[in-house]
Amino acid sequence: MIHLDTWWMRWRKYCDFQWDKQAFPEHQHFINKLHQQNLKLSLWMQPYISIESELFETGKNLNYFVKRPDGSIYVIDYGLSLAPRPDGIIRTAGVQEGWNAPVAIIDLTNSVAYSWFQDLMRPVLREGVDVFKTDFGEDIPEDAVFCNGQSGQTMHNLYPLLYNKAVYEVIRQEKGYGLVWSRSGFAGSQRFPVCWSGDPAADWDSLAATIRGGLSLGMSGIPFWSHDIGGYRGMPSAELYVRWAQFGLFCSHSRLHGDSPREPWYFGEKVLSIFKKYVRLRYQFFPYLYSTACESIRSGLPVIRAMPLAFPDDSNVYDKDLQFLFGPLLLVAPVYRPDHRRTVYLPSGRWIDFFTLKEYQGPLNLDLKVSLGRLPIFIRSGAILPMMRQTERIPDQLIDPLILQIYPGKFSLVFNEDEGITQFRIQENADSVTFFITARVKRSFVLRFMKVNRPHRILIMVNGKKVALSTHEVIQFKKYLQVKMPRLSKAVIKIKFN
Structure with missing residues (x-):
């Protein structure tokens, strides 16, 4: 899957689903070429309309936007209008430097606006785009007024659910399958997979926080989840990139993405060799992963399972928030520190080191020094x-x-x-x-x-x-x-x- 973030559209006119003809003068040829190479294409989107886009006037005249209490259109500044286009420097954007202009919010409680929003996506999907990355959706002011009479305070959590539902539905109608790559959500978001973590920093603390976040989300009923391997903000070190990739390749979905290069070959031959090893292993594990995904659909159990979820009767696991079960059989313990050390807890029973076949009898705490090329993986006896x-x-x-x-x-x-x-x-x-x-x-x-x-x-x-x-x-x-x-x-x- 190849993903294009905001750059596929015209600068400061997000999100009107119009290709930037200067950046992509032959976008249909580009899409066809990707498909000829058996690659899919994902495009970034949001449920807001830039006030500098021609669509703003259309939505304004048709009464399709969320309102202020006085009845005027609620125009907001948000993440992309407050930040400059990425140039490696974190700062507040000037008036004309913003990644996007201020935006109006499409009122998805208005059934006509809901259909209009879906119709905006159809031409792009019919050109061959395979899926959308559904970014944002959480920027709902408390005093906003919706068509259904509710305020922004009561719609704050519901809005991203409606947003992802709308996109999921139109993709299913046009492509024959339902899929999104979503960030914001609420209870019920498991019906519109897949979810990703947002934009963590490229540092060790953020790797640990991302592991915890994914396990927490799994315990909240979301079975399919991923994140930006290497972190999104900033440039990861080669070592951090490897450790994040080892973790990311043992999640339900895996994506390399950031505001700087994330291709494995960018980090040198050693990193590329380790990365290839775990990509190949992930592909070899595909039958197991797919079977686990089918189980997740029926049972609600996530693909990566927090230790208390997998071993609820073992009080020793309640603080083990940096290791997990990958499906029902494999215990994975990502290395999240730069000193190559970590402790792994093995619950009761026989466990076998996946790579060495050495056996351990749990319950047991293992203090490990782990070389860069190794990810601690243990498999249940009898698996x-x-x-x-x-x-x-x-x-x-x-x-x-x-x-x-x-x-x-x-x-x-x-x-x-x-x-x-x-x-x-x-x-x-x-x-x-x-x-x-x-x-x-x-x-x-x-x-x-x-x-x-x-x-x-x-x-x-x-x-x-x-x-x-x-x-x-x-x-x-x-x-x-x-x-x-x-x-x-x-x-x-x-x-x-x-």
């Missing part, structure tokens, strides 16, 4: 982790083969995808491990039995019938036993240890 091969694009079709990393223990997993539900189950005994597959669709599997490196015998049954081991590729690696299974929908694999 069944769906993965896929390395790829540069998310596949549109059934993931085949599906890779399963199976960790010692007893566990069951309901794997969700568009094609239906697949159930996996593992049973571990003193002398054997048994794994069960029950699926609605046929596909091939690559099973990786982690930490299985003892002498063994393998029994495979497909659809209730024993099959010859010669029909499957079995390879013993140092850290796991791999079994490749041909296309099937039901199987039992039993590994007996000598």
Whole structure:
């Protein structure tokens, strides 16, 4: 996804949905070229109309704007009219320096204005734009008067909800799917995903605050959330950028964005190499992430889960606000300090270091010194982790083969995808491990039995019938036993240890 912030429109005329012809003389060709490269396009927007835009007079004459108590249009200064266009210096803008002119607020309680607002977006969406980043919406003066008779005081929280609802609806009407990239919201915003954190500073305290903010939002009923990797305001150091990226790539959505360069190659070869490692891992985790997202839709559980939400009966987790579960299986502990140190709390049970396979028995506090290239990730004992091969694009079709990393223990997993539900189950005994597959669709599997490196015998049954081991590729690696299974929908694999 490529995103364009305010610059796609004419300076000081936000937001009238008119392309800046000097900056984008052939914007349709630009959109088409992105789509030819299998890229999507997101554009910035807000629910305000600049008083310097031609649309201001239209909205004024049609009575589409929020009013003052005396009946005049409520024109406000806000973040973009008070700040200059970004030049690396934080200051108040002069009269003609503002990023935008003062604005009027579209009255979205007026059903005709609501439809007018949606119609402004349709031509851009029909040109091929895929989604809008719905910025602002919170700048509602307390004494403002709305068409429905309510004041700004009572509409302050409701207004951004109406705003994102309007944009979500028109995108669904025009594109066949509903999606926004929103900042402001209220109770009910989970119906109009996705949400992002706003504009944190590029410093270590803001990284920690962003982690806490995302976990808090998840406990408030918002399952899909992200943030600006590296922070938005200011230039992050290479080390901060890596640590923020490691965290950001283990959220439901990931975005590189700021008021200065955020492309990973800008920070040097070492940073680029680490960044690629975690991007590739995120793509390999896509089946697990997508299944978790499906679960989130049904249950309301967020993708990144605060420790008290995941372990409500463990009083030790109530102050652990800088680590989380990524889905139901992976405990992630981002490094949020420049000294490479952090403490990780592992709740009761067996936990396995994702990278080294070292086992730990919780409850346990680990004091770690973490190299820049490492993100502390621990997986539950008995976990069944769906993965896929390395790829540069998310596949549109059934993931085949599906890779399963199976960790010692007893566990069951309901794997969700568009094609239906697949159930996996593992049973571990003193002398054997048994794994069960029950699926609605046929596909091939690559099973990786982690930490299985003892002498063994393998029994495979497909659809209730024993099959010859010669029909499957079995390879013993140092850290796991791999079994490749041909296309099937039901199987039992039993590994007996000598």
